[in-house]
Amino acid sequence: DAGVTQSPTHLIKTRGQQVTLRCSPKSGHDTVSWYQQALGQGPQFIFQYYEEEERQRGNFPDRFSGHQFPNYSSELNVNALLLGDSALYLCASSLLGYSNQPQHFGDGTRLSIL
Amino acid sequence: SQQGEEDPQALSIQEGENATMNCSYKTSINNLQWYRQNSGRGLVHLILIRSNEREKHSGRLRVTLDTSKKSSSLLITASRAADTASYFCATQSNSGGSNYKLTFGKGTLLTVNP
Structure with missing residues (x-):
């Protein structure tokens, strides 16, 4: 049973560039959430x-946008990157309609902005 | 914004000792969850306690919830070096049109010395 997978694992970009991060949810899940975790902080x-x-x-500002595909996978796009966008980006999946359930997280994408 | 506040921010104990972490939150909740994170990797779900529950156990973990004080505690008994990680509490509420968003605290860094 495949868990949540994210790609790439690491990414280095420069200020002003654009980035796309990808996520495949756990098998059977239909809902994808994205979180940003700055160093030493909890996910937001x-x-x-x-x-x-x-x-x-x-x-989060409009520079952050996303998309979900018919197979439930998802992308997170960030435009006009700022130094402050450096963080671990986490994807989590769940099944809508079932409350009181945990979310399943991927290992994240570490984004560094130079 | 962060919903919860974990206390302490850092905790160092010897193997075999018990570790207690506390979490406080601000708004009414549907459930409260505890997650573990090893060294900047993804979050692993540990335990979920619903708002109408007061205590829950899972292996060496014991979680309590006091909704009147808006607080929770996580107890890890007989700690092991492998328990070294950051621990986060996260809340889910039914407000805002979605009951799946998790709101995290800043976490407690637990170090278990062999």
Whole structure:
């Protein structure tokens, strides 16, 4: 049973560039959430996708956008990268309609902005 | 913004001792979850406690929840060196149109010395 997979594992970009991160949810899950974790901090919710639509969004600027595909996989896009975007980006999957369930996390993508 | 606050921020103990971490949160919740993170990798779900539960056990883990004080504690008994990790509490609420967003605290860094 495949868990949540994320790619790439590490990425180095320069300020102003654009980046795309990818996530495949756990088998059987239909909902994908993205989190940003700065060094020494807890993860912060970016947004959540279900049925290819953004269902909820955290306090992140429009530079952060996403997409969900019919196979439930998802992408996180960040435009005009800033130094402060350096962080571990985590993807989590779950099954909508079932409350009181844990989210399953991937190992994340470490993004470094130079 | 962070919902929870873990206490202490860092904890160092000897193998075999018990470790207790506390978490406080601000708003009403549907459930509270504890996750473990090893050295910047993905989050691993440990235990989920619903708002109508007061205590839950899983192996060497014991979690309590006091909704009147908006607080929770995680007890790890007979700790092992392999328990060395960061521990995060996360809450889920039914507000805001989605009951799957997790709101994390800043975490407790636990070091278990052999």
